[in-house]
Amino acid sequence: MVDLSVDIGGLTLKNPIMPASGTFSEELSEVFDLELLGAHVTKTITRGLRDGNPTPRVCEVNGSMLNSIGIPSKGVGAFLEKVVPFYRQYETPLVVSISGNTEEEFATLCAEVSVDGVDAVEVNISCPNIEEDGKAFAIRPSSTASVMRQLRAATSLPLWAKLTPNTGETSEVARAAEDEGANALVVSNTLLSMSIDVRTRRPMLGNLMGGLSGPGLKPVALRMAYQCARATRIPVIGCGGVSTVEDVVEYLIAGATAVQVGTATFIHPTIMPRLISELELWVENEGLRSVRDLIGSVIDDEQAEAVVFMEAAP
Amino acid sequence: MVALDKIDPRAEMPAAKIAELDLQVLANTPVNSEYRQLILRAPKDLLESCRAGQFFHLLCPDAGGEHPYLRRPMSIYGYYPDRGELHFLYKVTGRGTRALGELVPGDALGVVGPLGVPFRIESDWRNLVLVARGVGLATLAPLALEAQRRGIRVTAICSARHPDYLMSIDNFRAMGADVVTITDAEGTSSTQNLRAILEDLVAGGAADALYTCGSNRMLKVVQQVARDHDIAGQIALEQQMACGIGMCHCCVRPFRRDGVIANLRVCREGPVFAIEEAIAW
Numbered sequence A: 001m002v003d004l005s006v007d008i009g010g011l012t013l014k015n016p017i018m019p020a021s022g023t024f025s026e027e028l029s030e031v032f033d034l035e036l037l038g039a040h041v042t043k044t045i046t047r048g049l050r051d052g053n054p055t056p057r058v059c060e061v062n063g064s065m066l067n068s069i070g071i072p073s074k075g076v077g078a079f080l081e082k083v084v085p086f087y088r089q090y091e092t093p094l095v096v097s098i099s100g101n102t103e104e105e106f107a108t109l110c111a112e113v114s115v116d117g118v119d120a121v122e123v124n125i126s127c128p129n130i131e132e133d134g135k136a137f138a139i140r141p142s143s144t145a146s147v148m149r150q151l152r153a154a155t156s157l158p159l160w161a162k163l164t165p166n167t168g169e170t171s172e173v174a175r176a177a178e179d180e181g182a183n184a185l186v187v188s189n190t191l192l193s194m195s196i197d198v199r200t201r202r203p204m205l206g207n208l209m210g211g212l213s214g215p216g217l218k219p220v221a222l223r224m225a226y227q228c229a230r231a232t233r234i235p236v237i238g239c240g241g242v243s244t245v246e247d248v249v250e251y252l253i254a255g256a257t258a259v260q261v262g263t264a265t266f267i268h269p270t271i272m273p274r275l276i277s278e279l280e281l282w283v284e285n286e287g288l289r290s291v292r293d294l295i296g297s298v299i300d301d302e303q304a305e306a307v308v309f310m311e312a313a314p
Numbered sequence B: 001m002v003a004l005d006k007i008d009p010r011a012e013m014p015a016a017k018i019a020e021l022d023l024q025v026l027a028n029t030p031v032n033s034e035y036r037q038l039i040l041r042a043p044k045d046l047l048e049s050c051r052a053g054q055f056f057h058l059l060c061p062d063a064g065g066e067h068p069y070l071r072r073p074m075s076i077y078g079y080y081p082d083r084g085e086l087h088f089l090y091k092v093t094g095r096g097t098r099a100l101g102e103l104v105p106g107d108a109l110g111v112v113g114p115l116g117v118p119f120r121i122e123s124d125w126r127n128l129v130l131v132a133r134g135v136g137l138a139t140l141a142p143l144a145l146e147a148q149r150r151g152i153r154v155t156a157i158c159s160a161r162h163p164d165y166l167m168s169i170d171n172f173r174a175m176g177a178d179v180v181t182i183t184d185a186e187g188t189s190s191t192q193n194l195r196a197i198l199e200d201l202v203a204g205g206a207a208d209a210l211y212t213c214g215s216n217r218m219l220k221v222v223q224q225v226a227r228d229h230d231i232a233g234q235i236a237l238e239q240q241m242a243c244g245i246g247m248c249h250c251c252v253r254p255f256r257r258d259g260v261i262a263n264l265r266v267c268r269e270g271p272v273f274a275i276e277e278a279i280a281w
């Protein structure tokens, strides 16, 4: 038996496979036993009610997808009444994803969801849809630091900061989050994108722009996971385009401690339990005792630090 | 690598209600110049869990130069546990259905399902009226099958541009339904005529419930008749989908529910809705 367990800032997960926020819900329990997962991560909620964006809310592009769901939210009350109790029936740690339009609102919500049954708070400081023109806290180190300070003060639960690829300062943002008390980094959210129907000349999404996810995002998110693992001492959770066990292993080698699976679940709803058994086999076939032996095992010793932290075109 | 078949979720997880599996194509043939019928071999227990109005989420193949990424929802056209067959009727309109059109017998097709809320048939309903146009016929067809299995009478009002495009009529007749055809070419498909036909059925006591799918114009007529005579009505609706099981919220449409206009997920709260909740589009 190989050991698949990993430690995310004091929280032990039985394996490093968990869903990405917004691509997972209670309904998936009708497909497989959710107890198999390393953690449960809920869709981002806001404090108040929100409707979400106009349809169409998704489109496909070259083997990947764009979405502009927005954050439709039934509010924190409904979440605490219905969603948290559902996940209490599982031993698997529950990670609650939250967002806010202002630091204060964000921090208030963070305190409100810090209840029994919640094991960590994932703070979505990167959602490209909520703030005007896709701007988000995690674009700049200063706004990251400022909101993380408030969030840290609002809860004693582990805080996972979910970063955005829509920045040129990945390492600096990662360090700002770490300095202000983040216990882990989730890398990353979707990349702001666009697609136009050339016949009708209309944007494919009702919201005009949306976030790229799926295999097309993977090299970007992998690069960021690598940068964040090099730039900080806190665990990095890779997220973006994970669809095969090779993708999982690649993130771990790059320095991630665990991965989140998003869009791949839409294509294959049973993908996560499949990845868990395939990862177990992979680790065994490599002759390793623990999946942790893969983490950060990238052979990059020839490279200068300058290249590692590069944010410009090569 | 672990073989796919080793992790059949139905085998390993008895509580699971939604299956993800590969089915074998038995036939994929044109029905007319626009529509094709796809027949898959399916396990009996899967077919027994199907209900009229539900759909499957299909993983369209990379074929014919097409590389569809997301799955495509497809209404069940027929399910036959005894024959081990699952049927779909589809119109080739885009990337996904063009790729589906390339499937040949022996190919495997990935399916997830059955999904969604099915049509409701109350035990005291004796006469069902189906009103469908275009691909809506495919969605309502299994309702006639279910009615026949329960010994309930069905009147199917089938609408099309031209008599040549009237599909499924023989299928409806074979299932014991009375078929009424209305077409644009013959000038019989107007809302006034549809309304008159429905009023006649209601007056004759031959309409305990109304079902529709596929046309905005028909929705409005059926909605009116249902309201005027206090008859239960249901409609199956479509919307673009990504996950198909309720996780992503991309498939919402507005509905009148509990006194407000609410965004509901067509894949989860639907695809079948009470007719009075539907909002014409």
Ligand SMILES: Cc1cc2nc3c(=O)[nH]c(=O)nc-3n(C[C@H](O)[C@H](O)[C@H](O)COP(=O)(O)O)c2cc1C
Residues within 6 Å of the ligand: A020, A021, A022, A023, A043, A044, A067, A069, A071, A097, A124, A127, A162, A188, A189, A190, A212, A213, A214, A215, A217, A239, A240, A241, A242, A260, A261, A262, A263, A264, B248
């Ligand atoms: C339909 C959809 C909805 C999403 N909703 C959220 C969300 O509410 N909060 C969030 O932090 N990320 C959200 N994401 C981003 C994912 O969590 C993930 O970061 C991104 O999709 C990249 O991973 P993937 O390529 O595996 O999908 C969403 C993604 C998709 C496709």
Ligand code: FES
Residues within 6 Å of the ligand: B240, B241, B242, B243, B244, B245, B246, B247, B248, B249, B250, B251, B252, B265, B266, B267, B268
């Ligand atoms: S298609 Fe994802 S919620 Fe309906």
